[in-house]
Structure formats: C-alpha cells, structure tokens
Amino acid sequence: MLRRRSSLLIRPELDDEPLHTTLAELRPSGQLHGLGAGSTRPVWEPAAQLLRATGRDWDRRAHRVSVLARSLPAVVSQRWAADRPGDGDALVLRAFVEATRAPAEGYTAVRRAEQTCLSAAGACPEDPLPWLALLSLMYSCAVPVKDAVPVWTEAVNRAPWHRTAYHRLLSYLSPRGHGTVPDMMDFAWQAAARAPQGSPVALLPVAARVELTAHRQGSTPLPALGTSGEWNEPRAAEEIGVALEGWFRTTAVAHAEAVTDLNVLAFGLTRAHLPDEAAPVFQRIGRHMTHHPWDLLPEPERTFLYWRDRPAGRRGT
Template identity: 80%
Template sequence: MLRRRPPLLIRPELDDDPLHQTLLDLRPTQQLHGLGAGRTSPAWEPVAELLRATGRDWDRRAHRVAVLARGLPAVVGERWTADRPDDGDALVLRAFVESARAPAEGHSAVRRAEQTCLRAAVACPEDPTPWLALLSLMHSCAVPVRDAVPVWTQAVNRAPWHRTAYHLMLRYLSPRGHGAVPDMMDFAWQAAFQAPHGSPVALLPVAARVELVAHRQGQTHLAALGASGHWNEPRAGQEIDTALSRWFHTAAAPHAEAVIDLNVLAFALTRAHRPADAALAFQRVGRHMTRHPWDLLPEPERAFRYWRDQLTGHRRT
C-alpha cells in the first residue's frame, strides 16, 4: 500500500524549533482589539525571551533576528521599542526591520534606518548583529564595496569567522550585487583557506560558484546553456573537497544556518556527479529543503525530492 511521504519543510526559520514556535505564537489572529488583546504579558515578551536565551551565540542571534524581522507582525516590534526604547534587543530587531524596508521608502527612511543601526550598535557594543543590519542596508542602497568593507570589518572584529558576515560580503562582491566575479571568487577562496578547521566558512567557494551559476543563468540563453559546465572544472572539485574536509566531515557542531549550507553542498555534489558524497549531505538535510539553490533547476521541489530519494534510497512503500 502506498504511503504519503512527509512534506518538505521549507521555512525561513530552518530547523530552529524555538524560533518556529515563537513565530507561530505571534502569528496575527482575528482579535477585535489587535495582537495581544487579553494577554497578561506584552506581545513582545516571547521574542525578548527567545533573544535572551540565545545569549552570545552571535551566529544564531543573527539568524533569529533576521527571520523575526521578516516574519513578525510589525506591531510586535513597534510596541517593544515603544515600551522599552533603550532595550538593546529591541533596537537590534528594529534595525533589521527598518533596514529591510527603508530603501523602498526613500532617502529619509534610509537615514533613519542607518541611525537605528548605529543606536543598536551603541546599545550592544559587543554584538556584530547591528553591523550586519547596516551592511544589508548599504547593499540595498548600492553603496560601493569600498565603503561597505569597514562596516563588515566591525562585524568580524566582534565575531571572527561569523558565517552570516562572510555570506553578506560574498553577496556584496557578487556580480549580481556590486562586485565582479574575480573579486567574489578570490574573497571566497582566501576566506575558506584561512578559516579554522570546522568553520562553515570553508563552504564559501562552493556558495560563490552557485552565485556564479545564478549570474550566468540570468544572462543570455547561451550563457545559461553552459552553466552546468561550471561544476566540471577542476577548481570546482577542489572547492567541494575543501568544504567536505574542512567543514562537512569535521566534528563541528551544527550552526544556525547549517540547513542552508547543506542544501548548497548537496546541490553542488549532484551537479558535480558525486553521488556518494551527495547521499551523505542529503541524509543530514532530511526534509529541510531551501528554495535556493534548487530554484536554479526546473521544478525545484521535484528536483530536490528526486535526488534525495534516489541517493538515500527513500521510496514510497
């Protein structure tokens, strides 16, 4: 008898169950007096508790704040900063919210968002997260790379080898951002080989190659036809080997966005025709698919399921 396979889990919070539960708890409901009506504690208290529990895990803090900024009802953050105007966590969340929406609202909004980022940085002097919000704002506003580097440096000085910081700079240096292919690839290679053993930064060259393929596919049809050839280059094999030996096969604990990195690695391994290694990556991924980089293929979910099921032996039974 055929059994229905469990659905894929495609969600911004990835495998962070406390974050997922917080978002569920604060999802807007049909209440006459707005979110939080009838509550004995402020609507923002679960968010504050989650960020307090995150502590100085800067990697997970950046992930949680970024997802909360996109997924929370706006009223939660607004009430938090209104109730606690000097709360560092509230300011960091507000910095991410304003940095995301300000570029579409004009110059005055951008200036306010910049000031909010700097206020958050003063309130949380050891935290790299406000600087990541400012870096994202600068990227959205097409600020030149040379002006963004000092902001990136502020983040990595506070948290060396911070995964999100390196991926934000990679995005900046991408030809789809404000850079060029040689700069992007050189940055990724240097970072990967300087990163400590077990750091997910070792995957950065593979992520850069995915970004290169995305760039090529966004160009002419002829360029898109040749995109798959990028994975057959000798250097691509070296990049994958580096990710495997210096991160994937180490005893490092899973980081906050490991699901994203595992999807990138599994995608690269399927493109490079390395089924044994890809099977191991898919085993760790499980049901947690990310839209990117599978959206570089036709029918992303179907492609993900096909490769995962073929390589790990999953079948309908």
C-alpha cells in the first residue's frame, strides 16, 4: 500500500500556533459586518492579548504584527485605535496597516500613515517596529535609499541584529526595489560577516542571491531540477557555508521566521545542487513550505516535495 503523503502547510503565520489561533478567531466567518457579532468583548481583543503576550520579543512581535496587518480586515485595527487612543500596540498595528494601504490611496493617505508611524514611535520609544513600518511606507513610495537608511538605523539601534530589519533593507537595496546588485550583495556580505554566531543574519547573502535569481529570471521560470548560473559562482558556495555554520548548525533558539529562512536555505542548497546538505534542512522544515522562493520554479510544490522526500545519499538527477 502506498503511504499517503502529508499535506503541506503554506501559511503566512508559519509555525506560530498562537498567531494561527488568533487569526482564526479574528477572521469573520460570514459577512464583514458580522465580525465580532454576538461577542461581549471588543473585536480587537484577541490581537491585543497576543501582542501583550509577545512582550518585548521584538523578533516575534515583528512577525506577528506584519501578519496581522496583512491578514485582518482593516476594521480591526481601526476599532482598536479608536477605542484605545494612545495604546502602543494599537498604534503599531495601525501603522503597519496604513503603511501597506496608503500608497494606493494617494498623497493624503501617505501623509496620514507617516504620522501614524511617528505617533507609534512616540508611544513605544523602545520598539523598532514603528520604524520598520515607516521603512515599508518609504519603500512603497520609492523614497531614495539614502533617505531610508537613517530610518532603518533607528530600528536596529533599538534591536541590534533584528532579522526583519535586515531583510527589509535588503529588499530596499535589491534591484527589484530601489538599489543595485552590488549594493545589495555588499550589504548582505558585510552584515553576515559581522553577525554574532547563531544569528539568522548569517543567511542574508543566500537571501540576496535568491533576490538576484528573481531579478535575473524575470518572467521566465527556472528549470525545475536544474541549476542557474548565479548558484554556480564560487562565492555562492561560500555564502551557503556561512549560513550553515553561522546559523543552521548552531544551537541558537529558533526565531519567529525560521521557517522562511529554512526554505530560503533549502532552495539555495538545491540550486547549488547540494542534496546531502539540504536533507537536514528539509527535515527541519517538515510540512512548512513557503510560497517564496519556490514560486521561482515552474512547479513549486512538486519540486519542493521532490527534494524533501529524496532518499538520503542519492546523488545526481
């Protein structure tokens, strides 16, 4: 009898079960106007409880706020901010929501979003997240890199080696963002070289190379099981080694977006055609595939499963 292959879990909350529970509770089951109907507590209370429990874990707070801002109806953050003016958590979530939506709504909305980010920074002076929200807003509005770096610096001054902050600036420096390939790669290499042992920032050059793949690829999918030129470059093997030794093979506690980083590392290992090194990475990923970077391939799920379920020690394709 054939063994049934377990289904993949592809979801923005990754492996964060408290966040998953909160999202399930906050998503309306029927029409939007029914959100919270029949409840004796405010519609935003599950989000408030989650962020209170998160505390000063800036890494997990960034992941949770980002996912909440993208996943929930805007009315949740609107009601929370209206019911609790001056509440730091409410302002931070509202800053992320407005930073995401404002650029499509015009100049007035952008100025309002900027003010919300600054109000959140005033209410939470030790929190890096308001500055990350402002950085996202600046990215969407194509503000030059030289003006964005001071905002990024505000974030990392509050939370050194903050994983999300480094990835946000990497996206800014990407040629798909507002930078160049040399700017992006230099930033990634320097950050990884200075990162403390066990920091996921050690993976940044591999993430930059994925960006390079996406930039060079354009709209043409890569061969599903082949390699691409940028992964054959000598520097690529060095970058993968830094990620393996500086982060993956350390005893560091898993960070909030470890699932995302594991998928990036696994993708890089398969592109570089290192299946034996990829096997333990896939083992740690388990069912938690992410859309990106596998969406750079023509059959993402099938390719992911091919590499994940590949017999140990098998070589060649």
